[in-house]
Amino acid sequence: INLIPPQASGPDLITVRSSFGEAEATLTFTPDLNERVLIGVIEGAVSLSGDAGNVLEQDRFSSFEDTTTGVRGELYLKGVIRGDALLTLRYSSDRDTEDRLFRDIRGEEYYPVYGDNSERGADAQSSSNLFVKVEKGRSYMLYGDIAIEPEASALKLGGLQRVATGAKGHWENDRVSVTVFAARTAQEQQVQEIRGRGVSGPYDLDLGGYVQGSERVEILVRDEDGGDILSATPLLRGTDYLLDFFRNTITFDSPVRQFDLDGNPVSIRVTYEVEAEGAEAYWLYGGEVNYALSERTSIGARAVHADAPLGNTARQRMHSAYLQHEDRQGGVWEAEVARSENAMGEKDTAARLSYELKTETRHFAFEAIHTGRDFYAQGGLARAGTSQVRLSYGAEIDQRSDIAFGAEYTRDRINNREQLTVDAIYSRRLSKTLRGGIGLEYRYDRNDGTNESDTALILGAHWTPAGGPGTVIEAKLRAPLNGDTPTELTLGLYDEPKNGWRVYNEIELQFGSDELVTRAAYGFTYTLNEWVTGRTEMTKASGTSNTNMVQGLSVDWDLNQSTNLRADLEHARNLDTEEGELTSFAIGTSWESADGDWVGDAELETTWEDVGKTHYASIGIAGNVTPDLTILARSRAALDRRNGENFRQMRTRIGAAYRPKDNARLDVLAWYEHRLEEKHSSTETHMWSIDANYELDADLRINGKYAGQYQKVGTAAGTSSNATTQLVQGGLNYEFGNDRFQLGLNATHLWDSEGNSSNGIGAEFGFTPREGVLLALGYNKARGRVAGQSSLYDEGFYFRFNLLLDNSLWTQFDQFLGS
Incomplete structure (x- = not known):
């Protein structure tokens, strides 16, 4: 695989996918010491007319852009200085009237028309006049736009992330890494989530006080039942979307679906910094230390202080530390503690302990999290005032049978609620086409003084008819052994009549309750050929008599080597009330001439x-x-x-x-x-x-x-x-x-x-x-x-x-x- 390194040095996650699976690795790209570039200009004009006040205004160096007199400078320098140290320096006396973090070429404002085969890139990004970075191996010091985020993967409770213009230093060797940062800013962080509408946009955003270049845009897929985030896909500015092309909007390079292929809703989450006019500046500073005690054990600590005035929503402090250990079987232990302070000065703590082991025949995972009532960590793993314990174990007993065990306990001390679910399932392949399972499940739910609990027998079957290798029939029966909970039966039929076509029907039934059918979903997905796919699904949820339908059709057709045609059609509606109807249609094409001289x-x-x-x-x-x-x-x-x-x-x-x-x-x-x-x-x-x-x-x-x-x-x-x-x-x-x-x-x-x-x-x-x-x-x-x-x-x-x-x-x- 030929890999072109990024323009900026530092760690990057490399992901390789194939039909055999997926693998990831983190590579650290070191500076190119053979590159030496120096280009710049210093120019100025001084009035000799006797009006000395027009030469340079007080406390202003770069008045050249606003009057015909003054001094102006532009400089970009990159190259080895002492030994193997690489210096990157950029200075510009012309500040943008609207500060932008991580400033780069704005494709919607400037564009190359010279036809000289040049490529656009971004380096030395800073919304201030100055950027300077000195790198030596994996270590560096810089002043410019900095990303404040945890470097250790074990820091999940204290995962506070910000962006700002300031100074950052990082020193690293084979065992130790130290990072410190500081910035003087008046910014606050905002989060908006927008429902996908099946089109590229524009989608409306409230960008009052938005600091350009500070955004983090993600496409979320949430569980259609509980709303939990199933996946979060980060997008790249300038490639995947244009922010604020029209005032207060975001436009994507490709349509954002309303639902994914499994019927889960898709949304857009935009996290960005805002700075209100006249906002008081404060110090944002902190650091992180990671130390490898041995090849298998590492420890670390992180602190972030946003020292805005008491009562300012930007004020936040976070301290966290962790211990990570890999045992001889390949299992990974993680222990983490964190302490937060919110805008009102209220302090509280959180703790986490986890273990995960994966082998060819078994998988074990355990995680326990406890957070105080006033614990606050925007972007962290857990909610405030909760205690959570999760446990899962699966093992292959022999070639025909396996066992799975799971438990999850959640206590919400703020809402006075407790939930516990424990299940154990034994499954065995009874024949080449039939697999059966039996187990027990225990549920306990206490909600504001009301207690409900039951134990149920779980029976399951997975059948693939010999005459229809593309057909799967699944059944799961939950029969309570005590309590008043009704018996639940889930049936599923999945059929692939031909390659690329899949028909499914899922239904959940409750016996002994007022409502027999609690959930139903039926539909099909299909692939007509290499460039046309589609789906239709109808669902009915518990507690409502309404049936929702979602239909989708996608076309991605390479007409020839130089022309591509794409189209997406999505339609969602409530079949009973005719409310909430939304239909989106998008069609696009891209083209390149045979000689490569024209693109459209x-x-x-x-x-x-x-x-x-x-x-x-x-x-x-x-x-x-x-x-x-x-x-x-x-x-x-x-x-x-x-x-x-x-x-x-x-x-x-x-x-x-x-x-x-x-x-x-x-x-x-x-x-x-x-x-x-x-x-x-x-x-x-x-x-x-x-x-x-x-x-x-x-x-x-x-x-x-x-x-x-x-x-x-x-x-x-x-x-x-x-x-x-x-x-x-x-x-x-x-x-x-x-x-x-x-x-x-x-x-x-x-x-x-x-x-x-x-x-x-x-x-x-x-x-x-x-x-x-x-x-x-x-x-x-x-x-x-x-x-x-x-x-x-x-x-x-x-x-x-x-x-x-x-x-x-x-x-x-x-x-x-x-x-």
């Missing part, structure tokens, strides 16, 4: 439900029109007509780049974007820009730009206003004296639809004392003003400098470090 995709999705309809469409194409011209276009539209409203959103972007291969002196980049949002009011925006550079000869270069924006805002009352702003700019740059001197001229004209306009002209003389260094003196003159654009004007003489940083500086850098 399109999606169309819609839902029908009682409260209205939603529609979503997306289409995109990118490719090389010629070897010199590359284009990319993407359009998305969403229409929400639920609850009597009509909410419409559209966004279209087109970009083109022209760079003649045979004449590298010309470079043209153009783009256009249209945005529309209509709800109670409407906002429509058109933006466009075209830039061009052309080298007349080796010394003379000219450039030009035309850009504009049109925006129209309408109100529900029918009034509207609009404005257009446009810019034309042109300039030239002439180098002489063996390229040590240069002369630049620039002229601009800015105007809007209100009759305001401004003209500007500037001249600059520059000197290059050495390669990569530019010192320049210039003069600007402007006439007229456009409202709201005062930061664009700064008249008079100025001094400008520019320092380019590249790989040629590595030698000087090494000499400075003495390496």
